[in-house]
Amino acid sequence: MNKPLIASQPLPPAAFPSPWAGAQDREQQRESKRQAVLSTAAQLFNERGFHATSLDDIAARLNVSKPTLYYYVKNKDQILIECVRQGLQMTLDGIEASRQEGGHAIDQLMACMRVYARIVTMDFGMCLIRVGDEELPPDSRQELRRLKSAIDHEFRRLVAAGIEEGSLQPCDPKITAFVIAGALSWIGRWYQPGGEYTPEQIADQCIATLCDGVLRRTSVAAP
Amino acid sequence: MNKPLIASQPLPPAAFPSPWAGAQDREQQRESKRQAVLSTAAQLFNERGFHATSLDDIAARLNVSKPTLYYYVKNKDQILIECVRQGLQMTLDGIEASRQEGGHAIDQLMACMRVYARIVTMDFGMCLIRVGDEELPPDSRQELRRLKSAIDHEFRRLVAAGIEEGSLQPCDPKITAFVIAGALSWIGRWYQPGGEYTPEQIADQCIATLCDGVLRRTSVAAP
Numbered sequence: 001m002n003k004p005l006i007a008s009q010p011l012p013p014a015a016f017p018s019p020w021a022g023a024q025d026r027e028q029q030r031e032s033k034r035q036a037v038l039s040t041a042a043q044l045f046n047e048r049g050f051h052a053t054s055l056d057d058i059a060a061r062l063n064v065s066k067p068t069l070y071y072y073v074k075n076k077d078q079i080l081i082e083c084v085r086q087g088l089q090m091t092l093d094g095i096e097a098s099r100q101e102g103g104h105a106i107d108q109l110m111a112c113m114r115v116y117a118r119i120v121t122m123d124f125g126m127c128l129i130r131v132g133d134e135e136l137p138p139d140s141r142q143e144l145r146r147l148k149s150a151i152d153h154e155f156r157r158l159v160a161a162g163i164e165e166g167s168l169q170p171c172d173p174k175i176t177a178f179v180i181a182g183a184l185s186w187i188g189r190w191y192q193p194g195g196e197y198t199p200e201q202i203a204d205q206c207i208a209t210l211c212d213g214v215l216r217r218t219s220v221a222a223p
Numbered sequence: 224m225n226k227p228l229i230a231s232q233p234l235p236p237a238a239f240p241s242p243w244a245g246a247q248d249r250e251q252q253r254e255s256k257r258q259a260v261l262s263t264a265a266q267l268f269n270e271r272g273f274h275a276t277s278l279d280d281i282a283a284r285l286n287v288s289k290p291t292l293y294y295y296v297k298n299k300d301q302i303l304i305e306c307v308r309q310g311l312q313m314t315l316d317g318i319e320a321s322r323q324e325g326g327h328a329i330d331q332l333m334a335c336m337r338v339y340a341r342i343v344t345m346d347f348g349m350c351l352i353r354v355g356d357e358e359l360p361p362d363s364r365q366e367l368r369r370l371k372s373a374i375d376h377e378f379r380r381l382v383a384a385g386i387e388e389g390s391l392q393p394c395d396p397k398i399t400a401f402v403i404a405g406a407l408s409w410i411g412r413w414y415q416p417g418g419e420y421t422p423e424q425i426a427d428q429c430i431a432t433l434c435d436g437v438l439r440r441t442s443v444a445a446p
Contacts, residue, residue, distance in 0.1 A: 049357020051274065106438075132355060134272020159437070169439050175420070175428045176437060182409020183402040190401055197398070205398045213436030214382070214399055215329075216392050 034072040036062065041076075042083040042123035050080060050131045080131060081140045087124035088147040091116055095154050105161035106168065110207065112158060113184060116151075117203035120188030129188030155180055180210055257295040259285065264299075265306040265346035273303060273354045303354060304363045310347035311370040314339055318377050328384035329391065333430065335381060336407060339374075340426035343411030352411030378404055403433055 021029060040061050044053040055076060059066045073079050094115030098108045119125035133141050155177035162168035168176075187202055244252060263284050267276040278299060282289045296302050317338030321331045342348035356364050378400035385391035391399075410425055 049355055052357055130355065130357075132272055132353065134275055134353075162437075167439060168437050169435065171432065171437070172428055175425060176432055178409055178413055179406040179429050179432045180437070182406040182412075184405070185409060186401055186405025189405075202398060205395055206402050209394065209399055209402045209433075209436075211436050211438045212392065213432075213434050214385075214391050214394070214403070215434045216390055 030072070037069060037072045038079060038082050038086070039123050041079045042127040045080065045083070046123065046126045046130050050076075050135050077137055077140070080127070081136060081144070083124050083127045084131070084136075084144050085147070087119060087122075087126075087128035088144065088151070090122075090124065091119050091151055092147065092154075094119065095151065104167060105158050105165050109155075109158040109162055109168075110211075112155065113180060113207050113210065114203055116181070117184045117187055117206055118199055120185060121191045121193070121199040121202070126188045126191070129185050152177060152181065183210055253295070260292060260295045261302060261305050261309070262346050264302045265350040268303065268306070269346065269349045269353050273299075273358050300360055300363070303350070304359060304367070306347050306350045307354070307359075307367050308370070310342060310345075310349075310351035311367065311374070313345075313347065314342050314374055315370065315377075317342065318374065327390060328381050328388050332378075332381040332385055332391075333434075335378065336403060336430050336433065337426055339404070340407045340410055340429055341422055343408060344414045344416070344422040344425070349411045349414070352408050375400060375404065406433055 037058065041053070041058045044057055044061065048057075053076075055066050055069055058079075059069050062069075073082070095112050098111035098115065101108070101111065120129055133145060136144065156173045159168060159171070159173040159176050159180075163170055163173065183206055187206065191197075191199070191202065260281065264276070264281045267280055267284065271280075276299075278289050278292055281302075282292050285292075296305070318335050321334035321338065324331070324334065343352050356368060359367065379396045382391060382394070382396040382399050382403075386393055386396065406429055410429065414420075414422070414425065
């Protein structure tokens with residue numbers, strides 16, 4: 001006679017939480033583990049190069065077996081594509097945020113330079129600079145070149161708008177955008193995490209040099 | 224009775240030149256063919272990437288068989304090392320020539336920027352920029368990094384000397400040298416031979432932008 005009584009009562013609270021995560025938590029855990037795989041892979045690609053890095057290396061640094069990796073990623077190509085895509089997407093999001101802020105073109109350009117200088121010191125951004133497009137299968141290469149080209153165009157648009165508003169020197173916006181992108185991208189080649197300079201110090205001086213030039217003002221202004 | 228007579232006379236001039244080259248000419252021909260192999264390889268590496276280029280591709284573009292290539296080069300790694308080494312050596316020679324010219328540090332710096340901007344639009348120089356060090360075996364990587372680092376140091380030395388003589392803005396020479404090297408190296412990534420701009424136009428505007436900055440002078444000088 002006890003059974004129906006028990007069944008009709010609400011379940012008492014569990015004495016301790018279930019060691020099995022709920023569906024939503026599980027999905028979050030999976031995603032954060034997938035991100036850890038991608039970040040670790042990006043670090044290794046940046047340190048050793050894409051070809052010299054194996055899935056075994058990535059698994060070893062994460063203290064997991066190679067089969068475990070396959071639960072999160074398909075293969076090394078797909079990892080690289082994801083790393084580069086995230087680096088590009090972070091940049092495009094940063095550019096979009098500066099655009100939303102509005103204001104003068106020069107302020108937006110400075111904000112974009114700062115975003116870009118910061119991102120190329122981070123795992124995915126550095127990967128974008130250090131690993132060549134050529135390493136990717138043609139389809140993905142096309143997609144990633146489209147995203148890169150969107151960044152180039154945004155820099156060009158801002159340079160052109162800066163000339164228009166009178167804040168920038170008259171120039172060919174395409175070449176000037178490449179000078180900016182080149183100087184800032186190069187940070188991703190030489191920056192060493194935990195090294196001599198912080199990413200902030202680097203961004204400050206690189207942006208100042210790009211804005212004001214290397215020549216001393218007085219010696220240039222002299223007739 | 225004729226034999227001794229003929230033998231004692233000097234040989235008459237050949238009616239037509241021998242189709243077999245002399246030893247010295249043969250060596251020159253071999254060297255120029257070897258250079259053709261290297262240049263063609265560099266072009267292919269720049270177009271398709273190092274890994275996507277095979278010795279068969281190189282042989283096909285030169286209209287020779289793959290075994291013929293092995294008469295000039297050992298393998299693909301050695302080709303890449305030679306291409307990058309020549310790009311670096313051209314740069315170091317150009318820097319040394321500006322140093323020999325003497326004069327102010329700023330003039331030497333401008334001359335070096337011009338040399339470097341030109342070289343990265345050429346086959347070997349472009350290879351230097353487009354193909355990562357990581358692709359090389361460790362020994363060669365060390366050697367080529369030493370040459371690259373010599374170029375970095377020369378730019379840093381000239382920036383420091385320019386600050387000293389008062390022609391350059393006070394700055395951290397290391398970061399400024401990287402801004403210069405980055406902006407100019409990037410040319411090797413985006414330049415297209417026979418494209419919209421000549422190497423000269425690109426060098427002119429890139430150097431002007433690096434010297435004077437992107438900001439319009441009057442708006443900056445304003446308090």
